[in-house]
Amino acid sequence: MDPVSAKNDMDLRVRIGDLRLPNPVLTASGTFGYGREFAHLVDLHRLGGIVVKGISLEPRPGNPPPRIVETACGMLNAIGLENVGVERFVGEKLPWLRETGARIIVNILGDSVDEYARLAGRLAGVEGISGLEVNISCPNVKRGGVAFGTVPEMAASVTEAVKAESDVMVIVKLSPNVTDIVQMARAVEEAGADAVSLINTLIGMAIDIESRRPALANVIGGLSGPAIKPVALRMVYQVASSVRIPVIGIGGITTADDAIEFLLAGATAVQVGTANFYQPSAAEEIIDGITEYLARHGHLSVREIIGGLQTGKE
Amino acid sequence: MDPVSAKNDMDLRVRIGDLRLPNPVLTASGTFGYGREFAHLVDLHRLGGIVVKGISLEPRPGNPPPRIVETACGMLNAIGLENVGVERFVGEKLPWLRETGARIIVNILGDSVDEYARLAGRLAGVEGISGLEVNISCPNVKRGGVAFGTVPEMAASVTEAVKAESDVMVIVKLSPNVTDIVQMARAVEEAGADAVSLINTLIGMAIDIESRRPALANVIGGLSGPAIKPVALRMVYQVASSVRIPVIGIGGITTADDAIEFLLAGATAVQVGTANFYQPSAAEEIIDGITEYLARHGHLSVREIIGGLQTGKE
Amino acid sequence: MSEFQEKSRIVRIESLTPVIHRLTLHAPRIAGQAFPGQFVMVRVSPTFDPLLRRPLSIHQVSSDGTVQLLFKVVGQGTRLLAGMRTGDYLDMVGPLGRGFTLERDEPFCLVGGGMGIAPLYFLAKRLLQISRHPESTVLLGARTGSELLPLEQEFLRLGCPVHSATDDGSYGHHGFVTELLDDLLARVRRVYVCGPFPMMRIAAMKCLERGVACEVSLETHMACGLGACLGCTMMGGDGAYMHVCKDGPVFPAEKVAWTL
């Protein structure tokens, strides 16, 4: 087969649980709105999938401003999980997005195990939802505000509760702010997660030295962007080497080369986050770039390179 | 007092335990060699202090190359703690450095509590050493390679052992690769540390997608540089709000503005690390810049701004 | 109404002062859709530092497919922009946001302070196409005369009266530009304001008191400019958050929480 037709015929399909995606490039929650915000700039249907902004049972106003600040090769955000709530999401946001034919994954968040369960229940049976992504970086209000994502047992109980209510594939999204990410991944795998995605943002901070105030009204925020890529890649590699469920890599991915690093490290798919802000064309360029790389290396399918890292320790 | 003389008279002195430093700007371990490497480029005596490359009981050859790789606004290193060993350090490296009049802090590392204790004992009474900095990011070989710096009890026992043998001020250097940095800081404070310094590098990874090999022979390495500053600042703020001993801020500090952020967050001093590589003049520029900032804001002493962050929550 | 990501060639660079520059870019798709008060998000570096795009108002568009940006160097992003050369390409996303309301045959007043003047030139041109009233006036304010003079000349060339004010009194009225507004409020029907927040507050208060319609263009830090990141919130007059990039940047004065 000549290189050109190899490129056109390249098999980019991957499977996450029972969900089949046309390619492994998704957009990350909170960085792509409800899809429509990018409708003029991105061919939504071409994407492997769209993970929508995190949804809670009730609408949330979010944190006071300032909510974002730029850092070296990254940004901090403290949006405070502003969202329209599950009812308006299903009523107002989902129908438009469903029409595009995009594969939609709904990111959910709550303050208690019960809230997660009710969200999953509410979304069960709703047309056009291909999967749930459970954001466990949220504080558990009943356990003194400790994030679900930092205690294996808490993460496991959220996972079980969501799985019990949901009728679609369930991804659990891991927080990187832990000593042992593998332990967290194993806990949610045992609790029934169909896949894990990682990483969410690293907790960071910035100060305005003239006003002597935190740059974010919330004092601390989540660090994202190219700055965190090395940490994300390390965690994806560690987790992919330790669990049997698919791993979705997230963190600072801007180019096809970045995405390929995550695939080689063992990720079955990737999510493009902050890059959507500074390079709206990033996700589509990544799909093209992966195709080109695979063709150049004589592969017929993207699945041939997943986990293909050679450490000399195998 | 007019601004010019205010600048010349500015009181930059800080105290770390019983150690008095002329200013709060030190150079970080592993990024400034044994001092001599920078002798042509930096006035060593002007620095608040120099933390030398981590020293072990025996010389170590370090990891195979490649040992470093550049990342977005940062770098990964897996030097593997290459060092000349304590005897050659005392015999060959220390005498020259001592002559410069620099305040010397010796960074120590070991594979067991006993090794740390023996190092501290060996350095006790040696002329020209102003303090020890205990690198607890090293793996504990007796406990299956888990890093001392990730388990509070292990960190505490290293601290106690070093304190028992040492006759100088002891700083414990914390690893950021933990769920709860405050818990670690409290553990070493209770165990007798005179100060804590943070952060050491975040664990990261990079892959060469053409060779499909890790960019570092060691597979994983430590991420440093401006990329990690937001995480470092957040941890310093959290620790400084929670312990009574002085906190030394480290992580991505390149400019006086960076250093001032850490001071406002509660650090009594800062260490300049990776910046020494790309900007050898950084530490001296920071001393000048802090002086200028203090003068411009009408301060007489740097101590007036330490912990001066206004979060609106005090 | 559409939005584009367009690699735009710089065809002209003018330095009005050492720190105020104007770029003319060939961006036909953005130019073709732009409306006064809208902005673009500009990638200022091919590297990841600085990472985020910078929001800049559309200063002018031309039928030859060019877009002009007028900006002041205040930090690293604008410094990098100022170092660009003719022939370089800038990646811009736009036109973004909701612009000003254009009403036919209404006497209007434009009030611009500092770089807030940028969007007003585009606005003045379009307004003067649909509304020629002798009372319509442009008020320009700046720190000092040199920052103002070249711009004043261009507004004058559009054929409408211009009054200027400078903080240092080096040109025009010595004081705030808003002080020039009082006499005009009886004669105009709509005031368009862009500039520093305190200046816009004063102008808005005056208009609200006198019942004159007033629109202001707000600034906040933005990551996306597309309504996706939810980073650009400001408190609205009704106690709910507004997203400046999507709900604005132009707002009716009464929608803004001025007390903040």
Add this chain to the structure above:
Amino acid sequence: MSEFQEKSRIVRIESLTPVIHRLTLHAPRIAGQAFPGQFVMVRVSPTFDPLLRRPLSIHQVSSDGTVQLLFKVVGQGTRLLAGMRTGDYLDMVGPLGRGFTLERDEPFCLVGGGMGIAPLYFLAKRLLQISRHPESTVLLGARTGSELLPLEQEFLRLGCPVHSATDDGSYGHHGFVTELLDDLLARVRRVYVCGPFPMMRIAAMKCLERGVACEVSLETHMACGLGACLGCTMMGGDGAYMHVCKDGPVFPAEKVAWTL
């Protein structure tokens, strides 16, 4: 021997090919101390991306206080360097490392491949000052003729014989530059080699076999160039790590672990 951090003004930029450029910088302190085989660490951006300095050999120094760098665009750092303008300032640290051994009145051979030619021009100039032997020869190799011709001209102007080889046969010998070495080994006493590792290995092996002194200049990734980061290690022939920036970059061929 001293080292400096010197903000150096670019006084000339020459593009030998679309991807090979030569910068002439005013850096009197570095120029005053430089020795053939030494290098500088160059800051390529005022931002933090790319973060690290780039090591570049000193291609030439002049008594007017200028230093020349000859480089090829291979990644983002060198791309940024190639975009610099006359009058811009580059922050350089140097001169760094241990250079070549210069012996009086010895017939020598220089073997340069690709950008490995860069340090050899400085070396040739200094060697020819202390050693004029008719046998002394310069061998230059490159992928293709266009990358080589302008440099060959300059070596010729120094007044020594030059033989060239190209991978594509477009100029000079068609093949590896090291193939030109065999005939010379009987006549020269010392061979200086800089280029890709496999080429240096071949040259080194030939010299070691024939008992001709050989020095090679190694490349590794460097963070500091000062001996501080310990990042630039390579295995030495004796099984111990060497630090290329401080112990080298120039090493006697027998000190290198060629089998790696």
